[in-house]
Amino acid sequence: MISYRAALRGDWKYYIDEKEKINFGATISDNEYTALHIGATLKSCKFARKLLHELDGLEDLVVRNKSGNTAFCLAAGSGKLELAMEMIKVAQKMVNEKKYGNLELAMIKEKYGNLEEVEKMKNNGEYLAQVKGNEEMSPLLLAVLFGHEEITYWLYHLTKTSLKPPDRVELFLALIKNGFHELALQLLKEHKELATAHDEIEKKETALHALAQLPAANQQGVWKRIKRCFNRCQFSSIFKLFTMP
Structure with a gap:
């Protein structure tokens, strides 16, 4: 798929040129990755950070890939502190503007999430950092397991009371x-x-x-x-x- 290969290259020009035809939050691979999932794993965060500001609502931030991970989980596991912080800011902006999208469907996909989580996400953009991924691992735990110090400390202080x-x-x-x-x-x-x-x-x-x-x-x-x-x-x-x- 062209959009998948463009995301792997971090080709922002392609996404802007095809903006009217592309659903920025749609899955684009057999593993159900979105462009943001892919962007969260690239060496440079430029593509993902630009993409964030083209998303329609919270639904696009909490969608999970086939393994059950959100793009935020992948950012945590990759040690992308600045990207994770930007994701939280965008999530809070969406909360303030009540841009939810089909949040219920995205969060309760298969065995993941429940209505209580949906309400928490609607009320606080920082809840994105608590949404668990594969094997019920939190973004914080993923950051620890992959040995990323800066984002580990940041996530700990962000989520420790919960x-x-x-x-x-x-x-x-x-x-x-x-x-x-x-x-x-x-x-x-x-x-x-x-x-x-x-x-x-x-x-x-x-x-x-x-x-x-x-x-x-x-x-x-x-x-x-x-x-x-x-x-x-x-x-x-x-x-x-x-x-x-």
């Missing part, structure tokens, strides 16, 4: 495993129950298990900081068992 307990545990373990130890400690100080919380999927892994998987060279400093943070918790006694020679 995290549910299971998501918080999953995030905490991912932060430890992927080297975001300072942010993991910050989260731990705010939610001390995370020291002994188990992940929801396997009901086995705790912070200790995650720490034990770190390279030996990284463990000592992290262990000490965790211990200082939890010197009045039962975690302290467990810590001694794991650090015995």
Whole structure:
């Protein structure tokens, strides 16, 4: 498809020349990517940022590809901080102007989303950062898993008050495993129950298990900081068992 190949090239001239014929929010590939999905994965953000301002409404921002990811999820997973911030600004502008499009259809596609999410999206453009993608992974978790520091910190402060307990545990373990130890400690100080919380999927892994998987060279400093943070918790006694020679 011509529009698909043009998007891969970041060919903005093609999109402007064909503006009257193109639905900027339509899927253009077998994997149900829109031009914005593709733009979010390109090295340069210029194409995607221009495209954002041609979208009709929130529907175009929350549409998911075949894997279940929004373009915002892909931007987070690609570490595109400036693009993600621009997406939030555009989403808020659409909210203010009540440009929703067929938001219900876009958000409740297949197994994804519900009416409560639709209402939250209609009321707050920042909710775009909470819309989960493939395997129920949040944009924040995707940023952590792909090791993108700047967007991880930005998304954390943008969404931390909305995290549910299971998501918080999953995030905490991912932060430890992927080297975001300072942010993991910050989260731990705010939610001390995370020291002994188990992940929801396997009901086995705790912070200790995650720490034990770190390279030996990284463990000592992290262990000490965790211990200082939890010197009045039962975690302290467990810590001694794991650090015995």
